[in-house]
Amino acid sequence: MTYKVLIVDDSKLARMVAVGALSRVRPDWTPVEVGSAAQALEALEDKSIDVALVDFNMPETNGLALTAEIRNLRPSMPVALVSANIQDEIIARARAINAVFLPKPMTDEALSGFLSGATLQLRRQQQ
Amino acid sequence: MTEAAIKLDKLEIDALSELVNIGVGRAAASLRHMVGEEVLLSVPSAEIMQREQAWGLIEKDSGGGLVAIHQHFEGSFSGCALLVFPEMKSLELVRAVVRTDLPLEDIIDLEQEALAETGNIVLNACLATIANILKQNLKMSLPQVRRGNGAALLGDACGDVPGDLLLFLYISFTVNSQNIHGYIVMLMDLPSLATLKQLIGEYIAGLTCQRA
Amino acid sequence: MDLISRDLLLSAFNALDTGVVLLDAQARIIQWNAWMEAASGVAAAQACGRTLPELFPEVGQSRLPGVIADALELGAARILTHTLNPDLLPLQRDRGQPLLHNVTVQRAGLPEDPICILQVIDVTNTVERERVLRDRQNARYRAVVDTAADAIITTCPEGKIQWANLAAGKQFGFEPDELTGRDIGTLLDHGGAWPVACAGEEVGDLSIGPVEIMGRRQDGSTAILELSTACWSNDRRTFVTGILRDVAPRQRAEGALRAAAAVSAVSGPALLQALVRELAEGLGVKYAFIAEFSDPAGRQMRTLAQWCNGQVDEKCSFPLDDLSWEALKHGEVVSVPNRARRHYPEAALLQELQIESFAGTGITGSDGQPIGLIAVLDDEPMTDIGTVQKLIATFAARLAGELERQSAENALRQLNAELEERVAERTRALRDAADELSAEMRRREDMQATLLQSQKLEALGQLVGGVAHDFNNILAAILGSYQLIDNRVDHPTVRQVVAHGRKAAERAAELIRHLLAFARREELKPRAVLLAGIIPSLQGLFAHTLGSQVEVRFDVPADAWPVLVDQHRLEVALLNLAVNARDAMPGGGVLEVSVSNRVIGPSDKRFAKAGDYVAISVRDNGAGMAPETVARALEPFFTTKEVGKGTGLGLAMVHGFVEQSGGRLFIESRLGSGTCIQILLPRAAVVPCAQIMDGGLDGEHGDAVILVVDDDDQVRPVTATILRDLGYTVMEAVNAETALALGLTAPQLDMVLCDVVMPGADGPAFAEKLRAERPHVPFVFMTGHADRRLLVGATVIDKPFTSTQLAEVVLITLGRSRPGGEDGVGSALLSGSLAGIG
Secondary structure, three states, rough: OOOEEEOOOHHHHHHHHHHHHHHHOOOOEEEEEEHHHHHHHHHHHOOOOOEEEOOOOOOOOOHHHHHHHHHHHOOOOOEEEEEEEOOOOHHHHHHHOOOEEEEOOOHHHHHHHHHHHHHHHHHHHHH | OOOOHHHHOOOHHHHHHHHHHHHHHHHHHHHHHOOOOEEEEEEEEEEEEEEEHHHHHHHHHHHOOOOEEEEEEOOOOOOEEEEEEEHHHHHHHHHHHOOOOOOOHHHHHHHHHHHHHHHHHHHHHHHHHHHOOOOOOEEOOOEEEEEHHHHHHHHHHOOOOOOOEEEEEEEEEEOOOEEEEEEEEEEEEEHHHHHHHHHHHHHHHHHHHHOO | OOOOOOHHHHHHHHOOOOEEEEEEEOEEEEEEHHHHHHHHOOOOOHHHOOOOHOHHHHHOOOOOHHHHHHHHHHHHOOOHHHHHHOOOOOEEEEOOOOOOOEEEEEEEEOOOOOEEEEEEEOHHHHHHHHHHHHHHHHHHHHHHHHOOOEEEEEEEEOOOEEEEEEEHHHHHHOOOOHHOEEEEHEEEOOOOOOOOOOOOOOOOOOOEEEEEEEEOOOOOEEEEEEEEEEEEEEEEEEEEEEEEEEEEEHHHHHHHHHHHHHHOOOHHHHHHHHHHHHHHHHHHOEEEEEEEEOOOOOOOEEEEEEEEEEEEEOEEEEEEOOOHHHHOOOOOOEEEEEOHHHHOOOHHHHHHHHEEEEEEEEEEOOOOOOOEEEEEEOHHHHHHHHHHHHHHHHHHHHHHHHHHHHHHHHHHHHHHHHHHHHHHHHHHHHHHHHHHHHHHHHHHEEEHHHHHHHHHHHHHHHHHHHHHHHHHHHHHHHHHHHHHHHOOOHHHHHHHHHHHHHHHHHHHHHHHHHHHHOOOOOOOOEEEOOHHHHHHHHHHHHHHOOOOOOOOOOOOOOOOOOOOEEEHHHHHHHHHHHHHHHOOOOOOEEEEEEEEEEEEEEHHHHOOOOEEEEEEEEEEOOOOOOOHHHHOOOOOOOOOOOOOOOOOHHHHHHHHHHHHOEEEEEEEEEOOEEEEEEEEEEEOOOOOOOOOOOOOOOOOOOEEEEEEEEOOOHHHHHHHHHHHHHEEEEEEEOOOOHHHHHHHOOOOOOOEEEOOOOOOOOHHHHHHHHHHHOOOEEEEEEEOOOOHHHHHOOOOEEEEOOOHHHHHHHHHHOOOOOOOOOOOOOHHHHHOOOOOOO
């Protein structure tokens, strides 16, 4: 089973890192890159997105606010909030809206761990 | 070597600002330990510009007096990194970082040391992150605090770094519901900028290769 | 010499007046200097090989381990200040008080094999000094501001309250510290009267005079406040201070005034004149007047305005008659339409003006008391008496308001004058406080410069102390060798060469003694001495040394206090200063040495600690020094003399001696106007006793067994040979172990001459072991430069020594001669107590 992963980050480089990591840990999954929260919401209108990776630190709408909106639209979608700012408050807020916290720079192991959890969740939903 | 030769393209600038963003994110995490509450740091944009242009921008924005924490770094690329704030904001920054119930006189006394240490954390995190991700080794000096207008800081802190171009980043600092804007400035000579460009290029190329 | 020996480097490392710790790549301690040992109570041996958290568990909770890891891995240099990291390491000062410290962490060595350097800097004194200064400033400031009845608030240019006084808290219903950090706009509807800077714009430095604004208390109630603000700068930061005064009482007065003024468009004297004219013309009478009481008893009236025959007349006074009394007494208009003179024959006014009719009434204030009178008179009878009464009643009501307003206005004028005076007074006090503050900051900068200079000298001193030790050992061998050659050779040329050599070595020894004096390592023998007895006796020496071109003048009053000082060293110091003065006056001149008593009060503390001092001034009228020369004059080896003429140690040596004696040295000099060196020495509490002088030594040498212990293969044989030449039986040992074996087995042992610092067991340890078996054998320690605390109560001979000096010490120690006086050569070398040696 392959899935579509929405990668939201205003930095092209950060998206490249995420896409690179995804291509290594889940070569058959499909990345969808967007550079802002607005584009992310647009992309989500296409129902085929299964998983989202959201950068915390973005201009205009920040990652937490976007994740909250995604929760509204798709309550059970696996979402990861990505940030170098590893503080209890931010991790706690990510947890509060049922998102996983992934530290930057993103490592293959951390991403793989999140995607394994996401796969289980998506399978359960399909059954 | 000409200045055009080291002009960074859009992706390279994006890469650099992402690296600094990761760096300040880490700095925020260390500051959080110090302050005891959430600290948000972000670098919304990065540019390469002429020295005069940068100081002009900073002075226009801050209305005069500036305070800068600066550190030199040495390695495959060398130069001087500065964290710059409008002088009027420095007391607020110190108040945000140290205990808030201190009287004004105490805060003024603590100001120099608290600024040096806070700037030290931010600059170390940025430089170390860049060095680490680009797999380089940098040696960094201890921080120093300077005050003055843009031109004076330039002459004082980084007088020994030749070259006319610098990397200019806005930084936004939110602590204790105080929002303070400042700048990170990295001054390098042309060979260092060229090396940095090359290292970033290699790093980006590495990402692309792995994907293929 | 390109390479410094490891030992020398290590001794320098341990002499540093700052904590240094070196860590290997695994963050384990590999060096831990003496400063760290003293401050932490942990010996280097105990610290090495362990990590800091292993040594001090609390460090594990701090930022330090992470910072060390960053330095080793990333090359990040970090500063951890006591401000943000209090009590980082468990360090203490001598007397157990906490040691405030900053720590810097840096990487050194190659990136692939890094080490980490921690420097621990003691900032206790700096912090304490700043606290004292601040407290002093605050006390002054509080005296002015905290007792003020007006609210005083200081904000940053953005309007955030930085500071507020007690009255401000009371005015707005907060505790004073609750106001700090609030926006001024939440307290005041100032409408821009409080200068607040918008982004990118500076607050002007204008003072804004009193304006009225609305203040809001915490409970939501409001008050009208009068605000004066001033912008001021301190340390390049701008602040705004405002003084706020509740003006409710004055507001009420002004309200009353406005009500009174509303009665008529015109006011003041013009209104009164208008009233009398209108009244007289309106009623068609000849006379009209308004009068008030002009004496407190209420017997005399004075007109405020009067109308007479169609024009305003001059004011006049008249006694209160029965008609006027009648008019005042009733609350209504009293009228006499005709034949008034007949009804009131006593009223002089009626008679005088031939009055026929009269109407008038009293004017009463708001308190119901009469304040004056309004009346009309005519020489014809009045017909329409009803209109007359009505108009007079109306005018009387108007007048009551006007007269009250006038008195309120006077009161207000006075109140305003007082208010302005008080505001001006407060502004003056604030400005004085600000001036005081900047003066204090300048003083603080001066003090820091002084501190820096003394730290620099201290560091040099420590270095010098270390090197001098090694030189003394070498010189001991050289001097001894010359002595032996001299004893064995009769050839006059050779002996002359030897004499030259020995003289040079003695000069070197003297130079090292000066160096040690500068480094404050040479032990002084201070006694209470009277300068009046010492300084004049230097006259001959000075005259001889300085030559006939320099005129020497002494001014030493007999009542100069005694000082606690090493007399010999003081004399050398004064001679040094005199020689410097002579060199500054190549063409001759006047040298003045004067002594005076000096009391340093608490306010002069920047000169010296408070107390009684004796000041010795050495003044010349020579070339003087430039400021940059003065600044460096106390550094050792700094000299302005030609190469070969001076060692550059003179003034530094004097400075070291003075500081060691608890005094201070000041240089006052200007190019072209001479130099004055002033020495302050603390007054001695005791009165000096007469000096005990003694003759030479006359004991017999030989017939004793002496054990010489010294690990230095150059010094030991020389010492032994000198003793053998004197006729003694000598045993030699290169270390304490051999010495102990010899000392315990020898059938006879009369004395031990022992080095202090040796590999293995040191001299004092060996002495302790030997004395356990042979308690009565006297010990003499030889030392180049050792910590004399180890040697309290012991006899010590300083290396290098001459054979004469050694011979004397041996005689004294063997009990064959008594120690000499202060000036005796032998006793000058014997710095320990000889008591108990027998």
